[in-house]
Amino acid sequence: SRRVAILISGGGSNMIRLVESMTGDHPASCVLVASNDPEAAGLARARAMGIPTAAVDHRAYKGDRPAFEAALQAELDKAAPDILCLAGFMRILTPSFVQHWEGRMLNIHPSLLPKYKGLHTHARALEAGDSEAGCTVHLVTPALDDGPILGQARVPILPGDTEARLAARVLAQEHRLYPLVLERFARGDMTRIDL
Numbered sequence: 001s002r003r004v005a006i007l008i009s010g011g012g013s014n015m016i017r018l019v020e021s022m023t024g025d026h027p028a029s030c031v032l033v034a035s036n037d038p039e040a041a042g043l044a045r046a047r048a049m050g051i052p053t054a055a056v057d058h059r060a061y062k063g064d065r066p067a068f069e070a071a072l073q074a075e076l077d078k079a080a081p082d083i084l085c086l087a088g089f090m091r092i093l094t095p096s097f098v099q100h101w102e103g104r105m106l107n108i109h110p111s112l113l114p115k116y117k118g119l120h121t122h123a124r125a126l127e128a129g130d131s132e133a134g135c136t137v138h139l140v141t142p143a144l145d146d147g148p149i150l151g152q153a154r155v156p157i158l159p160g161d162t163e164a165r166l167a168a169r170v171l172a173q174e175h176r177l178y179p180l181v182l183e184r185f186a187r188g189d190m191t192r193i194d195l
């Protein structure tokens, strides 16, 4: 079975869906949930599901990204994952960390990449007058929110949408898409999924 570690910064709803998906004849299992924020609500949720957790507080490293990543890497090395899933992990990673995991690290981003890399994706889609939005799972490469796309899910933008309503509609699709992509990826299948 492939060993999966999940990195989170917040509530971890995608993390929960990934953990819940790894049952039965699934080709992977979750060996660690780690966060840059010791207070991240998702850490307690992972522990409640019986998953080992680690917290590496980025604030303790005072902007020294390589030192933060070395501490994070030490936690990951102990768990020895084959695959790393970023799920609402809100720290930018250095090229050397990314290169260490390249080909083995997935990210979910709340836009239809290549549109709206970075933050505030839903506000930007609304501001642009787009008729649809969505989410993307991609392999992580050193450039931010770049890298080969493994799957996308689309949703309509509806009259009267707010950022919060659109975010909720997209998040529901994130919860469908990420487990499907991870299962395929863990089987060695990189065929793109479109929902």
Ligand code: GAR
Pocket (backbone or CB within 6 Å): 008, 009, 010, 011, 012, 013, 014, 015, 042, 087, 088, 089, 090, 108, 109, 110, 118, 135, 171, 174
């Ligand atoms: C998700 O919408 C995810 O796509 C987004 O953060 C949210 C995390 O929610 N990720 C990014 O913005 C990455 N830059 P969750 O903690 O409930 O999974």
